[in-house]
Amino acid sequence: MARIYALMQGCASVRPDVVTYGILVNGLCKAGRVGDALRVLDGMSRQDSDIRPDVVTLNTVVDGLCKSGRVQEALAFVEQRMSSVHGCPPNTVTYNCLIDAFCRVGNISMAYELVEKMENEGVPQNIVTLNTIVGGLCRAGRTGAALEFFREKRTVWPEGKGNAVTYSTLVGALLHTNNVGMAMELFHEKMSEGHSPDAIMYFTMISGLTQAGRLEDACSMASSMKEAGFKLDTKAYNILIAGFCRKKRLHEAYELLQEMKEVGLRPDVCTYNTLLSGSCKAGDFAAVDELLGKMIDDGCQPSVITFGTLVHGYCKVGKIDEALRILRSMDESGIHPNNVIYNTLIDFLCKRGDVDLAIELFDEMKEKSVPANVTTFNALLKGLRDKNMPEKAFELMDQMREERCFPDYVTVDVLMEWLPVIGETDRLKRFMQQGEHTASKRIVSDRTSA
C-alpha cells in the first residue's frame, strides 16, 4: 500500500485526492493498522496539507478504533476532534459505529445514551442504527427488549420499519431462545408485507428450527427455500442431518446424504463426522465401518473429530480396547490426538475402575505435550476417589495448582464429598484457598452457606 502511495506521489499526473486517502485509511484500518491510519490522518490535517479529511475518512478511523477494541478512544476522538479539529460534526454513520462498539462490549446503556444524543443533536437515525441496537440486545440475550425497541421505533423513526436484517436478527434470536411461535409470527409478518425472505433468512430459519427440535418445520422451510429459487448448500444439509441424528432418525439423515449427492453436493468431513456420531449412538457399528470406507473412497480425510467420534462411540458401548486401538491407529494417520480424545478414554477407564491405565494415558499426554484440562483432572480424581487412592489425588491437586488449572464445580463436588470423610479437610481447605483459586472459593462458600 505504502509503495503504491509513494509511486503516485512521484507521478505528477496522478494526484491523490480525498478518496485516495479514504481508500488508504480504510485499507489500513481493515488490516488492523489503526495506528498507521491515525498517522495518515495527522498528515492530512497538517497546515501544509492541501487535502483535508472528510467525514468519511474520519468515520473510517472511528470504526477502525471501535473494531480494534479502542472504544473509549473512538468516543474521545468523536467528542474532542471531529468538530473542533477537523470541522466535521459526527453524522449518522459516526454514531452507528460507536453504538455498535458499545453494544459489543456489553455497554447497552451507553448505546441507548448515544441514540438519545443523536435525537438531541438532530442527527437522524437510519435502518443501520435500528439494526445495530436490535442486534446488540439480541447478542446480550435480551430478545424481548430488542422486540420492544423495534416495535417502539418502527412508527417513530422514518427508517424504523425494519428490513431483512432486522427480521433475520430477531427471528434467529427468538429461535435460539426456543420461542418458535413468536419467530414464526415475525417471519410471516414480514412475508405478509410482500417481502420475500432472502437466503440468510432461510438459513437462519432452517438452523434455528432444527436447533429447537422442529425438524418438520425446518424441512418445510428448506423446501420453501428451494421453491423460491435458492439452493441448499453443504452446511445447510449438515445442519439438517445433525438434527435427524440428534433425534435418532438415522434413516432420514441418510436420505439427506443421498439427496445432497443427487443435487451435486459433496459431503464434507463434517457431514461424515455427523453421520458417524449418529450411527455410533445408534450402536450401528456396521454402518460406521461402511461410512468410513465411503469417506475414504470419497477422498475425504478423517479429522481429529472423526477419531474422537469413534473413540467415544466405542467407549460408550464398553469396547474400550477398540477405542484404544483407534487411539494407536492415529499415529499412522499423522493426526495427533487432542485432550478431548484422551479425556474420553481416561473418563471411561476410570469409570470402569481401570485407574492405572488412565494414569498411564495421563502421563502419555504429558509426553506428547497434549495439555490436560479441568475435565482431565476431574475424571482422574473421580476414579481415584472411587478406588480411595488419596495420595495420587493429592499429587494431582498439586499439579493442578502448578499448571494453574482451576477447579470447577465438579472438582469441588468430588473433593468435598471425599476428603472430609477421610479426615483430610485441612488439605481440601488449603487446595481451595490457593490465591489463584478465588472462583472455587466462591463455590465453596456458596455451598457451605446454603
Next chain:
DNA sequence: TTAGGGTTAG
C-alpha cells in the same frame, strides 16, 4: 465509512 446466518467428537 456503519447493521443480519448456519455444521461435526468429551
